[in-house]
Amino acid sequence: MYNPRNNNPYGGGPYNRPFGGRRQNLFGSAYDYQSLPYGYTNTAAQSSSLMGKVLSMLGLSFLIASVGAFFGISIGLGSGASLFVVLLGFVVLIALQFLIQRQGINLFLLYTFTFLEGLALAPLLGAYLYAAPTILFQAFAITAVASIGLGVYAWTTKRDFSRLGDYLFWGLILLIVAGLIGFFFRSPLFYTVVAFVGVAIFSGFVLYYIQRAKYMADTTPNAIGLTVSIFLTVINLFLYILQILSIFSRRD
DSSP states (O other), X not given: OOOOSSOSTTSSOGGGSOGGGSSOOTTOOOOOOOBOOTTXXXXXXXXXXXXXXXXXXXXXXXXXXXXXXXXXXXXXXXXXXXXXXXXXXXXXXXXXXXXXXXXXXXHXXXXXXXXXXHHHTHHHHHHHHHHOHHHHHHHHHHHHHHHHHHHHHHHHOOOOOTTHHHHHHHHHHHHHHHHHHHTTOOOHHHHHHHHHHHHHHHHHHHHHHHHHGGGBOSOHHHHHHHHHHHHHHHHHHXXXXXXXXXXXXXXX
16 A cells, blocks of 8 residues: 555645544545555546546445435335434444455445445435425435536646645534534524535535545545545535425425
């Protein structure tokens, strides 16, 4: 494995700087992305090759997650059971961190995780399909357009988003704290503000991770790591957009 410290194409390691002073990625992974050795730069072909792997895995991940959601809806999965699925998915994600270098097993764990994520969302999606299908499909469409647009911008722009990492990490902590406060402080205005902040933070993560792929070595573990991060980022972006649309629909 390449030394992940001070060895990106610029020699300083902005995309290897740990969030919040801790060497881990957005979702707690202990896996250090493999960047290029000092003095080397990614060619356009190498960057495109890694991004091609990520997009292929990401597309299949969302397809499998959709199958999981459809299965959960068809069997009438309840909220209590979905909590167990979430915990099981967390266990699979931890296993993936330890086995991400194991060819074959890593992909199996990746797609098992995405299936479980889709399954866990089944009660929520089922409720919206029954009560407010228009809002659900609007959220899907907005998320897709926003994610693709942000991704294209991050890939083509000359702006550097590497410094966003620390701010996004602390923004994520703020969202978690706000979510806990929301259990006790039930205010529509508070929920609306939190939802918009959530959209801003996860939009920033889309920019950060897509651009990060330019400076990572073209390896399967890197592709899997980026796929997990982008997958969870887009899922969270969708949930916050869905929340915003739901809030405003109640005001009509």
